[in-house]
Amino acid sequence: MSRYDVIDELVGVPLELRKRRPITKEQAQKSFDALFSNVKDGDFSLKDRFAIATFVSRLHNFDSAIKFYEDELKKFQPDWAKVILEAANSAKSTGPFGDYPDGPLVKENTTGKTWHAEAEVKNSLGEKLAAALTHSHLLVFHPRDCEASHLEALKKAGWSNDEIVTLSQLVAFLSFQLRLALGLKTLAAKKEAN
Template identity: 30%
Template sequence: MTYPTDLLAELADIDPASELASARATRDAATRHAQGSHDVLFGQDDDDFPLSERIALAAKVAEWHGQPALHSHYAHHAQPVSASPRSEAAQAFAHLLTFEPVAATPDAIGRLREAGWSERGVVTLAQLVAFVSFQSRLLAGLRLLQGNNADGRAPEVTAGRWHTAPQTAEGKTAPVRFTREELGWEPWLAAKPLAAFSTDEQATLARFGHTDSDYFRLLGRNLPLLEQRTLTDKGIFYTTGGLPRAERELAATVASKVNGCIYCASVHARKAGQLSKNETAIENLLNVQPGASLSQHQSPRWAAVIALAASLSVTPPAPTQKQVSDLRAEGLETLDLLDLIQSAAFFAWANRLMLTLGEPFERG
């Protein structure tokens, strides 16, 4: 089966001569590896998660995200999938990841395993739903920059709820508030032992610094997909020019506040504070309670950054042209806006994996 070499450009109808096309060429690594992640997900066909099941579920997730062009793309390639305990468990898990990943518990994975899903299949399933969540937000953002979204008054996006249980499933002390402290993370599905990877696979893990991480060795159960995801991450966050790195990290923190991901926020709030030298503003963001405005006590520029990142992070995403206009008034250009959109969109992917495959714990 063949796919477009740049699916999002096709679905967003990006003019090759536009500033947006130029910005995406500047961010070539992010563009290529976002497509590469798609190609791996929908190029594999194995008993753990057959291709027909993947495409059918991707169409459903895109529909839930209110992205008709993306839904049509997957629906065009989809074939009927027979109802079964396996497919019903997968759809229930996908619905949870799409709409309320913070509500996930180890039982959600247990139900998949009882329905016949292998460990590798569970990881690939979580990756697929999280990837289409990223893809949907990136498409919404690209269409926004193309001027294809109807303008409107976006409701103010507020902080989501987060876990407040004092202990993890394994009995460790769990964080019950957002923090910039370094946290640990325990998986609810066994990470793949390092010795079970081939020599070449171990070299791939080592190249990205993933060898000693339970999280990455868990995702390493589908290593080709993890590799493309990691390269997408690096292409979005570790590039020069465009939006300052601190504000890309701010966008990641905002998405994590919307989704209730304490672990991701701890990493990226710490980086945003260090790079911006504005730790008070970061603490203000972390301290926002569920249902309260995320942009309170922020500068006009950061309030505008937070507004767009937050509107991209809800399901379905709801960014507006006014938010883009507000950011342009603060001096952001097309490349800056692309960086912001990609940073927020990527954490729709990252948060969903962190929240549904395990949970954080306090170190020390």
Template identity: 30%
Template sequence: MSSADDLLALLADIVPESELDQLRNVREAATRHAQGSYEVIFSQQQPEFPLHERFALAALVAEWNAQPALQAHYHQQAQPFSDSSRHQVLKDFAHRLTFSPVSATPAHLTELQRAGWSTDAIVTVAQLVAFLNFQSRLLAGLNLLQGKASGSEAPPAVAGRWHDAPYTASGKTAPTAFTQQELGWEPWLAAKPLAEFTGQEKVVLAKFGHTDSDYFRLLARNLPVLEQRTLTDKGIFYTAGGLPRAERELAATVTSKVNGCIYCASVHARKASQLSKENASVEKLIHVAPGDALAEGQSARWTALIDLASALSVTPAQATLQQISALRDVGLDTLSLLDLIQSSAFFAWANRLMLTLGEPYLPSTTQG
């Protein structure tokens, strides 16, 4: 796609036909659908959540992520928030989603509903905030790849805390530790019933295998955003060459450890183990305790991968040029670095939806 049609290329000042520009064209689907996600979120006409409110919220999230160019872009089309409870609850939810998604509970969604936000609008709010956290980290990574970042050394990122309550809100047995076991996930808001989708919408759901998933039928309350998000995901994780797929899955697992997302980690740690044949190393990673360094005891290559992925995952991102250099020293070229950055950034989006709209459960157990 043309750089003129690509917001991140513009904000990162990527030179047309440069190596990075060419490699983003190699990853054309990821580039196109990241832009497509932005275009859908900020063009939809939804009276409950008008565009000026979306731009205002996006500018706030970009500010929290220390991305001034992105903040300025959104601020241009924003209007100031009022002092109403509707806007205060919205900002509180966005702040939690950005800085501490693991602290979300069903009560926070109830607060939004009491302030006048419908279920459909809440899903759009969650997608917007989660997308901004993805977009901010991707922009940070693109700047790093061009040498446009501080060279100062960052402290090692550590494992975040996670849910340890024994039961879910509905009474199912909940996982209280990270695991490679297959888990279930239940929403805190009602998934949209399949019967309420149009024929064409059902085709879209079926194309991506989303028909029977409560998670995806909840997100499908804004189906155009879900479609672009799914295509972005596939463009990042299912492409040939560059970073091995196992290490893209490793990055997803690392981000999930930083954010405390047991469900996402269970899926992607399992894939990392299967593809890398390094189950012991993956087990060591997922069992790192809150506050401990994530790369402890890993190989030189996985240490470098974990260090960058985890540094990108904190808020604001703390990734450094030294981390890029360390990855080049263990054999990553620029395409592989781009894959690592995009994989880590995408799970800043995925974790935030999983953690704030529902929770995992152990499917083999009955309700408590």
């Protein structure tokens, strides 16, 4: 089992609670490793992955995750950090939003902010990565509203089917990882206060 654990790093302290579920802990780290380690040179580069992770961390407003992913991004592309910060600040919202199909959950339909990368983001990061940030915002805040036209927008920007699957896996993993780490950090703070 790997000794390094990103979730523990984001929380700031290893919690005894996580030791009770060693397989779950190991699998979460393996998911991180699969998405961020041993990435072969290709169209969906490691720097693009860290750019998306920095953006998603900022959408979640989780300081230790922002620092972690932004530091990794700066190793590859330091000038992107400011662009990602400004894009995320303009994209911040609450949620999730969206509409359910007709049925009992319709009463839970909510509307909220949608965000699209502006020309400055596209000029700085490229059309392909800008489209990924727009899609990431959709997955974080409007998961119920995803439809085929959103995938077509990614394809038009240069994303292959395999890359779209990996992008979706990346954002889903980050949402899981960040929410888990935020919850554990809250538990650790409560425990320390008692």
